[in-house]
Amino acid sequence: MPTVAPASIASPAASTATSAGKPGGTLKIGLQREFQILDPHVDSSLADNIFFMAVFDRLIERTPDGKLYPSLATEWSVSDDGLTWTFKLRQGVKFHDGTPFDAAAVKFNFDRIVDPATKSQSAIFSLGPYDSTTVVDDSTIQVKFKTPYGRLPSSLATLGPSMVSPAAVQKYGQDFALHPVGTGAFVFKEYIQKQHVVITKNPDYNWASARSTHNGPAYLDEVTFQFIPEDGTRTAALSQGQVDGINAVQPTDWVAFKSSGDFEASQRLVEGYPPAGIYLNVTKAPTDDLTVRKAIEFAINKDEIIKVVFDGVGQPANGVISTFSWAFNKDAGTLYSFDPKQAGDLLDQAGWVMGDGDYRSKDGQTLEVLYITFTTLQTLAEVVQSQLKKVGVKVNILAEDNPAQQQDAQQGKHNLDWTQWSGTDPDDLHKIFGSENIGNGWNFSHYSNADVDQWFNDGAIETDSTKRKSIYDKIQQQVMEDAAYVPLYNYQVLWGFKKGLSNTDVIDAVGSSALIYDLYWDK
Amino acid sequence: MIQYLLRRLAITIPVIYGLITLVFFMMHLLPGDAVQVMLTEFAASAKDQEVLRHNLGLDRPLLVQYVDYVWALMHGDFGRSLFSHQAVMSQIGNQLPATMQLACASMLIAVPIGILVGIAAAVRQNGWVDRVSMVGSLFGVAMPNFWLGLVFIYVFAVMLNWLPAAGSGSLKQLILPAVSLAAYPIAVLARLVRASMLEVLRQEYVVTARSRGVSERGVIFRHALKNALIPVITVAGMQFGFALGGAVITETVFARQGIGQLAVAAIQQRDMPLVQGTVIVVGIITILANLLVDIVYGLIDPRIRYS
Numbered sequence: 107m108p109t110v111a112p113a114s115i116a117s118p119a120a121s122t123a124t125s126a127g128k129p130g131g132t133l134k135i136g137l138q139r140e141f142q143i144l145d146p147h148v149d150s151s152l153a154d155n156i157f158f159m160a161v162f163d164r165l166i167e168r169t170p171d172g173k174l175y176p177s178l179a180t181e182w183s184v185s186d187d188g189l190t191w192t193f194k195l196r197q198g199v200k201f202h203d204g205t206p207f208d209a210a211a212v213k214f215n216f217d218r219i220v221d222p223a224t225k226s227q228s229a230i231f232s233l234g235p236y237d238s239t240t241v242v243d244d245s246t247i248q249v250k251f252k253t254p255y256g257r258l259p260s261s262l263a264t265l266g267p268s269m270v271s272p273a274a275v276q277k278y279g280q281d282f283a284l285h286p287v288g289t290g291a292f293v294f295k296e297y298i299q300k301q302h303v304v305i306t307k308n309p310d311y312n313w314a315s316a317r318s319t320h321n322g323p324a325y326l327d328e329v330t331f332q333f334i335p336e337d338g339t340r341t342a343a344l345s346q347g348q349v350d351g352i353n354a355v356q357p358t359d360w361v362a363f364k365s366s367g368d369f370e371a372s373q374r375l376v377e378g379y380p381p382a383g384i385y386l387n388v389t390k391a392p393t394d395d396l397t398v399r400k401a402i403e404f405a406i407n408k409d410e411i412i413k414v415v416f417d418g419v420g421q422p423a424n425g426v427i428s429t430f431s432w433a434f435n436k437d438a439g440t441l442y443s444f445d446p447k448q449a450g451d452l453l454d455q456a457g458w459v460m461g462d463g464d465y466r467s468k469d470g471q472t473l474e475v476l477y478i479t480f481t482t483l484q485t486l487a488e489v490v491q492s493q494l495k496k497v498g499v500k501v502n503i504l505a506e507d508n509p510a511q512q513q514d515a516q517q518g519k520h521n522l523d524w525t526q527w528s529g530t531d532p533d534d535l536h537k538i539f540g541s542e543n544i545g546n547g548w549n550f551s552h553y554s555n556a557d558v559d560q561w562f563n564d565g566a567i568e569t570d571s572t573k574r575k576s577i578y579d580k581i582q583q584q585v586m587e588d589a590a591y592v593p594l595y596n597y598q599v600l601w602g603f604k605k606g607l608s609n610t611d612v613i614d615a616v617g618s619s620a621l622i623y624d625l626y627w628d629k
Numbered sequence: 630m631i632q633y634l635l636r637r638l639a640i641t642i643p644v645i646y647g648l649i650t651l652v653f654f655m656m657h658l659l660p661g662d663a664v665q666v667m668l669t670e671f672a673a674s675a676k677d678q679e680v681l682r683h684n685l686g687l688d689r690p691l692l693v694q695y696v697d698y699v700w701a702l703m704h705g706d707f708g709r710s711l712f713s714h715q716a717v718m719s720q721i722g723n724q725l726p727a728t729m730q731l732a733c734a735s736m737l738i739a740v741p742i743g744i745l746v747g748i749a750a751a752v753r754q755n756g757w758v759d760r761v762s763m764v765g766s767l768f769g770v771a772m773p774n775f776w777l778g779l780v781f782i783y784v785f786a787v788m789l790n791w792l793p794a795a796g797s798g799s800l801k802q803l804i805l806p807a808v809s810l811a812a813y814p815i816a817v818l819a820r821l822v823r824a825s826m827l828e829v830l831r832q833e834y835v836v837t838a839r840s841r842g843v844s845e846r847g848v849i850f851r852h853a854l855k856n857a858l859i860p861v862i863t864v865a866g867m868q869f870g871f872a873l874g875g876a877v878i879t880e881t882v883f884a885r886q887g888i889g890q891l892a893v894a895a896i897q898q899r900d901m902p903l904v905q906g907t908v909i910v911v912g913i914i915t916i917l918a919n920l921l922v923d924i925v926y927g928l929i930d931p932r933i934r935y936s
Contacts, residue, residue: 145714150669152670223684227667227668228671231671298798299886301797302796332884336779336884343795348794508661509661509662509899510660512665527671536674542674543674546675548674
């Protein structure tokens with residue numbers, strides 16, 4: 107007897123909200139990062155989500171609070187042994203090239219994602235232990251897994267498993283990315299590399315999920331994404347009117363836009379698993395000492411970091427999951443606070459005492475740590491350095507480019523390392539704190555706790571959402587007690603817009619719920 | 630001359646081959662690889678990384694990857710970018726025109742202005758023209774490219790709204806970047822022409838020309854300038870080469886297409902096929918540009934004969 111899929115599911119019917127928006131008009135958005143590749147099955151850049159949201163649909167959609175919405179799938183259930191999921195598909199959906207969306211198309215999509223020849227950079231991993239798909243009839247499929255995969259519904263709501271047109275893939279082969287075809291509210295029109303991408307309204311669109319505020323075609327006739335990597339130039343483009351909105355606004359410019367009458371500014375927070383923070387290497391001295399790590403937790407002043415590095419624009423983070431995520435454990439977030447005195451006491455306890463100089467020492471050795479970071483985050487590193495100096499810890503900063511930093515972190519050369527990961531499910535944390543990911547993976551704390559590993563395994567196969575939450579509560583509590591990570595702030599993307607758009611809140615941080623579809627000019 | 634040309638062209642192939650071999654092994658000395666960059670934003674497990682590395686063929690022995698690449702190259706297959714999956718040559722082909730436009734436009738501005746300023750400074754040595762232009766050239770050499778670009782954007786795009794801030798493709802979009810990129814070569818050329826002219830104007834044949842009644846303008850432009858320009862050609866050629874590969878900053882500030890940007894991004898991402906493709910293209914262009922400079926040299930300076 108199949109058990110009904112968990113997680114709060116919103117109304118199964120497509121949104122029937124009356125559209126209140128005014129149709130017409132074009133929108134030009136200046137983006138910091140160029141799109142990597144317009145094929146959702148291959149892509150691994152979060153910056154491309156805003157495109158995939160508009161041109162493709164998925165079986166399921168979600169909001170950051172964890173709520174799931176039927177989209178191209180109208181209902182789903184999982185077998186008792188957790189190995190087979192059954193999906194009923196929406197009828198009457200067409201791809202932009204006129205071909206029908208049906209069970210065969212879904213099977214084609216899933217098989218394509220896991221095919222090594224596709225060289226998927228992320229979608230393949232969101233399908234987990236995928237085995238095969240069976241077409242039961244035109245609107246029903248059964249998806250088999252090798253082991254139970256509790257998070258399948260929320261994974262299907264990520265941008266990787268977007269539904270692409272099998273006919274288009276067969277026609278264009280490896281060049282599909284130059285001619286992307288989906289079922290979304292917008293149709294791909296043009297891509298001039300390093301310059302812009304243009305999409306136009308899909309007049310046949312009629313199957314919006316209940317996550318949207320309306321159904322039917324999009325309001326905007328055409329949207330242009332222009333790539334402007336330099337911060338100052340992007341701001342100038344908005345000020346001048348060359349574009350209607352920009353992302354990655356510098357904090358000072360953001361404050362200026364916010365207070366200007368002609369513009370508005372919004373702040374979108376990224377779901378972090380974990381949020382932006384510092385990994386403490388638990389295998390390298392002196393951070394291999396739990397007391398020293400706890401002292402560091404107490405020595406960090408998040409508010410000062412936000413004030414100095416982000417001009418006060420930002421929100422402190424309090425645990426290994428974003429404070430606004432459905433799985434956030436509030437109690438785990440209260441273990442530490444800014445308390446330099448307690449930090450000092452803990453260091454004394456650990457045997458590191460202040461001498462005549464600026465830094466503590468023990469047995470003739472100075473208390474010093476190596477902090478690895480990206481070159482773009484030098485200022486933040488310096489603030490941390492000065493905060494830790496106040497409690498007598500010497501911080502040596504090593505700023506490197508991305509791949510070099512990753513390699514060093516994997517090899518454990520550091521004591522402190524800044525990183526941040528966005529995700530969609532607390533199971534993503536196993537890639538950060540699971541012991542099998544030390545060395546070749548992203549476990550930069552080199553943290554290994556047998557209980558936590560077991561809880562991760564439990565959480566991955568558990569399908570009941572209440573039980574899952576309590577498993578991940580335990581994990582968060584343990585990791586924070588072991589002080590493997592110092593949470594700093596919720597990673598954010600700052601947007602600036604020309605005044606006159608209806609509701610720019612629909613554009614979120616990484617575009618994973620960028621409902622340009624619901625946007626219109628309100629003038 | 631023809632033999633000389635053919636010899637120079639024939640050497641191109643081994644040089645390019647040496648370049649790509651060098652780049653191949655140098656890139657692998659850099660820490661990290663493409664897979665780590667790809668999975669930067671998605672926390673991926675160690676197992677995930679291995680799967681992707683295998684699917685991309687990046688777990689094969691280095692020598693195997695190298696031979697594979699060269700073999701494909703000999704069949705005209707430059708491969709596809711690891712990140713965009715686009716054919717390398719078509720990606721470069723898309724970006725090259727904008728770089729050529731920018732380099733040519735900035736040199737078309739820099740060369741005449743640099744030469745005229747240099748002449749003016751030399752002819753009225755120690756006058757106000759000389760002083761002002763030499764201080765100006767100091768600024769031109771010292772000012773960071775991106776700063777100048779941003780200042781131009783702020784003044785001409787935001788405040789005056791005369792020209793667009795970003796993008797490439799239209800003539801209007803070419804003006805600000807070309808001018809900001811021209812600042813350095815103007816400064817270098819002005820100084821060089823000034824020094825060169827001063828030296829030439831002291832030569833005996835100039836004195837002779839004057840004593841024969843040739844007008845001052847005739848002396849400057851018909852007798853002195855030709856000879857003063859010889860070192861200028863080399864420098865202008867070098868500046869053009871820099872503009873081609875080194876316009877990365879200008880391209881980034883003005884959000885232009887260009888191979889400079891393409892190459893830097895490819896290197897940072899460890900996108901081997903794309904890096905190799907740009908090395909080949911820029912290598913060939915540089916070799917041809919050097920060859921052109923040498924030929925022009927030979928045409929202008931009768932003392933030089935190639936055999």
